Amino acid sequence: MKPNHFTIVLFSWLVAASLCGQTPPTNTNMDAFVSGLLGRMTLEEKIGQLNLLSTGFDVTGPVASKNVEANVRNGSIAGVFNLYTPARVRKLQELAMGHSRLRIPLLFGYDVIHGHKTIFPIPLALACTWNPELIEKSARVAANEASADGVNWTFSPMVDIARDPRWGRIAEGAGEDPYLGGLIAQAMVRGYQGDDLTRSNTLLACVKHFALYGAVEAGRDYNTADMSRLTMYQYYLWPYQAAVDAGVGSVMASFNEVEGVPATGNRWLLTGLLRKQWGFKGFVVSDYTAINEMTLHGMGSVEHDAELALKAGLDMDMVSEAYVKYLKKLAAEKAAPEAIIETACRRVLEAKYKLGLFADPFRGCGEERAEREILTPENRKFARDLAARSFVLLKNADQTLPLKRSGVIALIGPLAESRRDLLGSWSAAGDWKSATSILDAVKQAAGAEVSILRARGANLVDDPVLLETLNSSGADIVPDQRSRQEMIKEAVATAQKADVVVATLGESFAMSGEAASRSELGLPKGQEELLKAVVKTGKPVVLVLMNGRPLTLPWEEAHCSAILETWFGGIEGGHAVADVLFGEYNPSGRLTTSFPRNTGQIPLYYNHKTTGRPYLGDPHVKYVSRYLDVANSPLFPFGFGLSYTSFSYSKVRLSRRALAGDQTLVATVDVTNTGRRAGEETVQLYITQPVASVTRSVEDLRGFQKIFLQPGEERAVSFRITAEDLKFYNSELRYDWEPGDFVIRIGPDSSQLYSATLHWTKSQ
Numbered sequence: 011m012k013p014n015h016f017t018i019v020l021f022s023w024l025v026a027a028s029l030c031g032q033t034p035p036t037n038t039n040m041d042a043f044v045s046g047l048l049g050r051m052t053l054e055e056k057i058g059q060l061n062l063l064s065t066g067f068d069v070t071g072p073v074a075s076k077n078v079e080a081n082v083r084n085g086s087i088a089g090v091f092n093l094y095t096p097a098r099v100r101k102l103q104e105l106a107m108g109h110s111r112l113r114i115p116l117l118f119g120y121d122v123i124h125g126h127k128t129i130f131p132i133p134l135a136l137a138c139t140w141n142p143e144l145i146e147k148s149a150r151v152a153a154n155e156a157s158a159d160g161v162n163w164t165f166s167p168m169v170d171i172a173r174d175p176r177w178g179r180i181a182e183g184a185g186e187d188p189y190l191g192g193l194i195a196q197a198m199v200r201g202y203q204g205d206d207l208t209r210s211n212t213l214l215a216c217v218k219h220f221a222l223y224g225a226v227e228a229g230r231d232y233n234t235a236d237m238s239r240l241t242m243y244q245y246y247l248w249p250y251q252a253a254v255d256a257g258v259g260s261v262m263a264s265f266n267e268v269e270g271v272p273a274t275g276n277r278w279l280l281t282g283l284l285r286k287q288w289g290f291k292g293f294v295v296s297d298y299t300a301i302n303e304m305t306l307h308g309m310g311s312v313e314h315d316a317e318l319a320l321k322a323g324l325d326m327d328m329v330s331e332a333y334v335k336y337l338k339k340l341a342a343e344k345a346a347p348e349a350i351i352e353t354a355c356r357r358v359l360e361a362k363y364k365l366g367l368f369a370d371p372f373r374g375c376g377e378e379r380a381e382r383e384i385l386t387p388e389n390r391k392f393a394r395d396l397a398a399r400s401f402v403l404l405k406n407a408d409q410t411l412p413l414k415r416s417g418v419i420a421l422i423g424p425l426a427e428s429r430r431d432l433l434g435s436w437s438a439a440g441d442w443k444s445a446t447s448i449l450d451a452v453k454q455a456a457g458a459e460v461s462i463l464r465a466r467g468a469n470l471v472d473d474p475v476l477l478e479t480l481n482s483s484g485a486d487i488v489p490d491q492r493s494r495q496e497m498i499k500e501a502v503a504t505a506q507k508a509d510v511v512v513a514t515l516g517e518s519f520a521m522s523g524e525a526a527s528r529s530e531l532g533l534p535k536g537q538e539e540l541l542k543a544v545v546k547t548g549k550p551v552v553l554v555l556m557n558g559r560p561l562t563l564p565w566e567e568a569h570c571s572a573i574l575e576t577w578f579g580g581i582e583g584g585h586a587v588a589d590v591l592f593g594e595y596n597p598s599g600r601l602t603t604s605f606p607r608n609t610g611q612i613p614l615y616y617n618h619k620t621t622g623r624p625y626l627g628d629p630h631v632k633y634v635s636r637y638l639d640v641a642n643s644p645l646f647p648f649g650f651g652l653s654y655t656s657f658s659y660s661k662v663r664l665s666r667r668a669l670a671g672d673q674t675l676v677a678t679v680d681v682t683n684t685g686r687r688a689g690e691e692t693v694q695l696y697i698t699q700p701v702a703s704v705t706r707s708v709e710d711l712r713g714f715q716k717i718f719l720q721p722g723e724e725r726a727v728s729f730r731i732t733a734e735d736l737k738f739y740n741s742e743l744r745y746d747w748e749p750g751d752f753v754i755r756i757g758p759d760s761s762q763l764y765s766a767t768l769h770w771t772k773s774q
């Protein structure tokens with residue numbers, strides 16, 4: 011067999027490695043291997059391992075890296091991101107393996123956020139499945155595809171708790187709850203990394219953005235975040251810690267400041283909390299040009315910031331090139347001790363070792379594998395199922411849904427034909443041309459007895475400046491040149507000919523995600539006008555929403571017959587919408603973020619505190635915590651979602667009313683499918699502790715179970731609760747539980763719960 015270029019390079023590396031005294035590492039102890047390598051590295055080469063550059067397809071920040079190849083040759087680069095495909099990866103890796111002095115393999119990072127080429131629903135939608143097992147599988151599929159395409163490191167999971175839907179990046183995370191967020195974070199880490207990172211179908215995961223990025227003030231991206239340590243520990247830090255506990259290999263520092271110091275240079279955060287308290291052993295990377303940006307935060311020169319960041323525990327510099335510029339000089343001046351540089355370098359080399367890169371720098375990537383394993387029919391089938399599971403049925407008056415397979419359906423709205431939007435933001439290497447639009451999918455699924463009429467009715471957005479901004483982020487919106495009135499007139503005439511109207515409205519994918527904050531969360535004006543005109547025809551209107559965040563929909567909730575939240579459903583999102591509309595799949599998604607009634611209610615989240623003057627529902631009482639012009643409650647609460655069937659709950663039964671120490675409580679409800687279809691219910695468990703040494707949330711999610719019931723079927727659902735489930739952080743930031751009364755609440759969502767009380771003491 012003729013050796014190919016890859017075999018020659020690998021062979022020459024093996025020879026070179028053994029000449030350098032390195033043996034192929036698979037059976038070698040990591041410490042000895044890395045120490046040996048470090049012993050041969052110059053200071054410049056060590057600093058090179060702290061330098062990450064962006065090259066290739068997508069540049070996701072203000073700066074694009076230059077001279078990447080030259081940097082690879084002279085060993086001043088740890089890896090690159092935004093570059094994939096076996097050919098491109100191999101070319102650059104061959105350069106590192108064949109031409110750099112020590113032949114240290116490169117990392118290839120990429121934002122594989124919700125799938126690689128098989129694009130799954132956006133993360134916020136995935137969370138609405140409340141199914142960590144399937145989310146883990148989606149990360150597994152993503153890892154398999156991305157690694158076949160040469161990627162070995164993903165900047166995921168993003169686990170920032172978000173209570174403010176104005177923030178566009180709420181789309182990238184799991185929502186507002188720490189417990190569910192933690193479970194999902196762990197599932198994703200397991201999915202990406204598997205149990206053996208050296209296997210060539212895994213990816214090194216990177217939990218981000220550490221920390222508190224979801225709490226940026228006023229929901230404006232990159233803005234300041236500030237909160238008490240107690241709130242951090244109680245709510246915001248939980249999912250990051252969960253990812254660390256699951257063995258995540260890397261952590262990305264966030265853009266925002268934490269307690270007045272940018273996370274990038276925050277020693278308390280990156281060393282005190284992450285390493286000392288949580289025992290994190292991997293490496294920390296900055297976000298895009300974040301060291302440079304410390305200057306604009308008001309932290310002094312970039313040189314000074316490089317010193318701060320290194321000393322804080324930031325191992326790798328993403329794109330700023332501040333470390334390669336300044337660390338040598340800082341080391342000579344003793345401002346940045348070489349020992350810290352060496353520790354950071356060791357962490358990066360260890361990650362490469364764990365990935366098996368020293369044994370196989372190419373990790374089995376090649377065209378053939380990519381061809382065989384990427385975007386397979388099986389992966390697409392899974393994506394379709396997952397998308398259907400992520401949709402949340404918000405309203406269904408008079409059983410408008412599922413649609414009948416006869417009669418006339420008017421499919422109205424600008425999103426029905428869009429394939430690009432289905433993929434959502436951060437859709438990695440996904441190709442929207444492989445998606446099927448809602449219009450085409452509905453046509454395919456409808457059957458011979460249905461006729462579909464179509465009118466666009468409105469443009470996605472009308473504001474020309476917004477349109478330009480969205481299109482510069484790749485939204486590809488080609489506006490219809492007709493006037494609003496003309497388009498609406500056509501849509502109304504179309505609706506009048508139909509039995510039911512399906513209005514596909516919402517956001518362009520580019521209206522959520524990074525740098526996509528909004529101050530108003532209603533449907534864009536033109537779409538709202540269209541909906542009002544169509545509702546006026548008196549035809550039943552099914553609103554099919556596509557959006558990356560909770561929207562404010564009070565009018566829509568009052569006037570549409572049905573509302574189906576479909577987020578951005580991914581590459582199979584169009585088919586999944588058709589599956590749900592025609593009842594092939596009975597919706598089971600549940601919200602993981604509260605939907606406000608208006609933006610003035612924000613921040614709005616279910617696990618809030620009670621206050622000293624709670625509003626108890628009597629509008630005539632003045633001095634209480636409420637608004638004069640809107641209710642306190644959300645329009646759609648956390649945990650909410652309907653089904654084509656209905657479920658009833660019995661009262662909560664407790665195994666005992668008095669417990670002590672490490673005893674176990676069993677709380678049970680009987681759930682019955684009272685409708686006419688089989689369906690899945692998510693039974694949710696919340697716990698309240700009314701009195702404690704620090705104020706507690708009105709309730710905290712502490713468990714859930716998904717059950718599938720046939721019509722008429724009843725199932726007893728039991729939760730086993732121990733003192734571990736009662737723990738919280740006290741004023742000393744100690745995680746423990748306190749004896750007292752507890753309320754166990756079980757039900758279909760955070761606002762409809764059946765409760766039972768008990769007393770739990772420390773010892774018998």
Ligand code: NOJ
Binds near residue numbers: 071121298
């Ligand atoms: C900036 C984003 O904040 C981060 O989430 C992403 O991973 C990096 N850019 C790399 O693209």
